[in-house]
Amino acid sequence: VVPFKVRQKVDAVIVGAGISGAIVAESLSACGLRVVVIDRRAPVTGSTLASTALLQYEIDIPLSLLSKQVGRNRAERLWRRSRMAVDALRQRVRSLDIRCDMTARDSLYLEGDVLDADGLEVETGARRRAGFEVQLLDKQAVQNRFGIRGRAALLSYDNLCANPRKLALGFLNRACKHGALVHSPLTVESVEPGSTDVTVVTERGDLRAKSVIFATGYELPKGVPRKGHSLNSTWVLATKPQRLSSLWDGECLIWEASEPYLYLRVTTDRRVICGGEDEDFVNEELRDALMPDKVSRLEKKLAKLLPRIDPRADYTWCGTFGSATTGTPSIGRVPGMPHCYAVLGYGGNGITFSMLAAQLLTNLLQGRGDADADLYAFSRKF
Numbered sequence: 001v002v003p004f005k006v007r008q009k010v011d012a013v014i015v016g017a018g019i020s021g022a023i024v025a026e027s028l029s030a031c032g033l034r035v036v037v038i039d040r041r042a043p044v045t046g047s048t049l050a051s052t053a054l055l056q057y058e059i060d061i062p063l064s065l066l067s068k069q070v071g072r073n074r075a076e077r078l079w080r081r082s083r084m085a086v087d088a089l090r091q092r093v094r095s096l097d098i099r100c101d102m103t104a105r106d107s108l109y110l111e112g113d114v115l116d117a118d119g120l121e122v123e124t125g126a127r128r129r130a131g132f133e134v135q136l137l138d139k140q141a142v143q144n145r146f147g148i149r150g151r152a153a154l155l156s157y158d159n160l161c162a163n164p165r166k167l168a169l170g171f172l173n174r175a176c177k178h179g180a181l182v183h184s185p186l187t188v189e190s191v192e193p194g195s196t197d198v199t200v201v202t203e204r205g206d207l208r209a210k211s212v213i214f215a216t217g218y219e220l221p222k223g224v225p226r227k228g229h230s231l232n233s234t235w236v237l238a239t240k241p242q243r244l245s246s247l248w249d250g251e252c253l254i255w256e257a258s259e260p261y262l263y264l265r266v267t268t269d270r271r272v273i274c275g276g277e278d279e280d281f282v283n284e285e286l287r288d289a290l291m292p293d294k295v296s297r298l299e300k301k302l303a304k305l306l307p308r309i310d311p312r313a314d315y316t317w318c319g320t321f322g323s324a325t326t327g328t329p330s331i332g333r334v335p336g337m338p339h340c341y342a343v344l345g346y347g348g349n350g351i352t353f354s355m356l357a358a359q360l361l362t363n364l365l366q367g368r369g370d371a372d373a374d375l376y377a378f379s380r381k382f
């Protein structure tokens, strides 16, 4: 164990080397800040490794329903900021030349128990009013184009998918090129905020930082408010590479207006990844024990939805992620812990929100402020 240099002080310590820590580290170090990333495990072995990486701007809570929950103005701002985050992710990956199999994909949102066909019509109006381009497809159009029977759907544009491991490692590598340091495996045992900086306590000694950012995924750090946040488990299968040259129109991302919902995408080697069956997280043993039952359900649902494809699982896995009642994360200063920031409660759009966190935190740490900081603040009242 090599101890840290005594009195070493950096601009920012980021706790967690998943996709959130990686994108935030790249963004801050590109601005010239001295950044240290610490992870108790190897980098990119948390939720990020399990992610199915559908990179969508559409938030888990439909715009029409979120408007009722938080007011139309706030709901539209949340949706627009999410759109901007996906666009920023695409541009940043391109400009940094990160090779992560990033592919442009539209997305198909099928009617379900949260929004039926009439609900989708209302949702179409809400999204169009907010400036989003969407197309409402009736059951016949969905069957003709996608081979899915008996479901109306909403088609929206310009989303992405990627290999999440390559994406996160790409950002982490670029951060290191800008001068960031990664220490792993190393656990941050505690942080002690002072009047001008924070002391980060580890078994390799203490590190002093102007700011600390918790990007610890579903392992919520002590002192960070949890109100409105919960942990969920989700199960996933990947089929064998499919033989058909085209699986459905545009091979768009597919998900449902249901609770919980099924989510699907096609990989570059033509496997169909299908996840869902989400449940509240109890513990890892119980989550892993449910795997055979969950996979069998996923296979059946996939076969029913897309009868032309071979639904049998070739790989299976599961994972845990945090979510919030608004389907949007908390990002910002931790109340009562000076110089400490946290990002948590990502839901199904975790990677989109990792990019959003990088934009927001870079603005806050650079002293520029961010016009949308109130939407994600831990102190928000909605």
Ligand SMILES: Cc1cc2nc3c(=O)[nH]c(=O)nc-3n(C[C@H](O)[C@H](O)[C@H](O)COP(=O)(O)OP(=O)(O)OC[C@H]3O[C@@H](n4cnc5c(N)ncnc54)[C@H](O)[C@@H]3O)c2cc1C
Binding pocket: 015, 016, 017, 018, 019, 020, 021, 038, 039, 040, 041, 042, 043, 044, 045, 046, 047, 048, 049, 050, 051, 052, 053, 054, 055, 056, 186, 187, 188, 189, 215, 216, 217, 218, 219, 234, 235, 236, 275, 318, 319, 320, 321, 346, 347, 348, 349, 350, 351, 352, 354
């Ligand atoms: C199966 C599955 C499918 C998903 N599908 C999608 C999807 O399609 N699209 C999407 O956008 N999102 C999806 N998500 C969500 C998304 O993957 C997560 O939101 C995202 O990966 C979280 O990244 P993170 O960096 O915040 O957390 P993680 O990747 O979990 O990284 C956190 C890191 O913090 C470290 N850490 C924790 N505590 C400490 C400590 N005290 N000291 C040091 N290190 C510490 C951990 O070791 C870990 O490496 C999915 C998640 C799962 C599980």
